[in-house]
Amino acid sequence: MNNIIKTIGLTHFHSKKSKTLSDINLKIDKGQIYGFLGPNGAGKTTTLRLILGLLKTQQGKIEIFGQDFQSNRIDILKKVGSLIENPSLYGHLRADENLEVYRKLYGASKARLTEVLKIVGLDNTAKKKVKQFSLGMKQRLSVALALLPNPELLILDEPANGLDPTGIIELRELVKKLNKEHGMTILMSSHQLTEIEKMVSHVGIIAKGEMIFQGSLEELHLLQKKQAKLLIRTSDNVGAISVLKAYEPEQLDDAISVAYQNEQDIADIGRKLYEKQLDIYLLQPVQNNLEQLFMDLTTQHA
Numbered sequence: 001m002n003n004i005i006k007t008i009g010l011t012h013f014h015s016k017k018s019k020t021l022s023d024i025n026l027k028i029d030k031g032q033i034y035g036f037l038g039p040n041g042a043g044k045t046t047t048l049r050l051i052l053g054l055l056k057t058q059q060g061k062i063e064i065f066g067q068d069f070q071s072n073r074i075d076i077l078k079k080v081g082s083l084i085e086n087p088s089l090y091g092h093l094r095a096d097e098n099l100e101v102y103r104k105l106y107g108a109s110k111a112r113l114t115e116v117l118k119i120v121g122l123d124n125t126a127k128k129k130v131k132q133f134s135l136g137m138k139q140r141l142s143v144a145l146a147l148l149p150n151p152e153l154l155i156l157d158e159p160a161n162g163l164d165p166t167g168i169i170e171l172r173e174l175v176k177k178l179n180k181e182h183g184m185t186i187l188m189s190s191h192q193l194t195e196i197e198k199m200v201s202h203v204g205i206i207a208k209g210e211m212i213f214q215g216s217l218e219e220l221h222l223l224q225k226k227q228a229k230l231l232i233r234t235s236d237n238v239g240a241i242s243v244l245k246a247y248e249p250e251q252l253d254d255a256i257s258v259a260y261q262n263e264q265d266i267a268d269i270g271r272k273l274y275e276k277q278l279d280i281y282l283l284q285p286v287q288n289n290l291e292q293l294f295m296d297l298t299t300q301h302a
């Protein structure tokens with residue numbers, strides 16, 4: 001069984017008038033680290049809550065581990081670890097003491113407690129109380145809680161939120177380790193591509209409740225490159241097309257359009273046209289909606 005999560009036509013209304021999710025078809029295979037990306041309010045948390053049974057499915061179907069979620073909920077959830085709302089951590093207790101509270105709840109062994117502390121790199125925090133932890137350490141402790149039942153699937157909602165660069169690097173190493181050494185399939189959401197692109201193997205992008213892309217990270221990068229276009233008008237557009245053959249130019253009404261990847265390409269294109277003594281009337285990067293979305297997802301927010 002290769003398919004770990006499959007949603008079919010998942011649609012959700014928070015109220016009669018507002019459709020939060022529209023026909024979401026998520027597909028996550030075993031061994032993937034799947035980044036679920038979208039701007040704030042896109043519908044990521046709603047989707048994750050539906051997958052975890054924290055919200056009742058209204059329309060569509062969810063299959064996890066190849067089983068229908070509705071009819072196998074308990075069996076499925078036993079094999080899923082999640083970090084979706086900030087779990088309550090006790091500030092006056094140590095990491096192991098916090099885990100002990102949850103260990104009893106989950107019926108996990110003491111050996112597993114020691115193991116998860118080690119996995120998240122908090123086995124050397126000795127007598128430190130959680131209130132003295134950095135945000136990154138608290139986040140890793142929260143992941144440790146989710147790991148107690150030794151899940152096959154781990155679902156993390158915005159785990160990088162609020163972390164400093166060191167915290168993000170630690171989270172990245174942890175996620176990769178869980179995937180590689182412990183064979184976990186991981187679904188994590190984020191509103192920033194830059195935050196997660198070094199961790200994930202696959203990406204789903206949601207905007208305004210609709211999935212607008214799903215595929216491997218390589219496919220995403222290819223698509224991103226294809227999105228960036230430069231609009232060019234010169235004194236001789238036909239001549240410009242032959243000068244810029246390498247950029248696979250496209251003839252428009254009174255201009256040409258070429259794909260470009262970075263600012264250096266723009267400079268090179270300008271120089272090539274100039275060297276052929278073509279007058280440049282227009283050299284303008286144009287964005288479409290998808291590119292604008294990529295920009296939003298890759299821009300660092302304060």
Ligand SMILES: Nc1ncnc2c1ncn2[C@@H]1O[C@H](COP(=O)(O)OP(=O)(O)OP(=O)(O)O)[C@@H](O)[C@H]1O
Nearest residue numbers: 014015020038039040041042043044045046047191
């Ligand atoms: N309980 C609720 N009642 C009404 N509307 C809700 C509720 N929960 C979420 N929404 C709305 O649904 C939309 C999607 O929210 P959701 O939290 O799923 O987005 P998100 O992509 O996770 O964004 P964020 O990163 O900001 O949490 C938003 O417009 C939000 O206001």
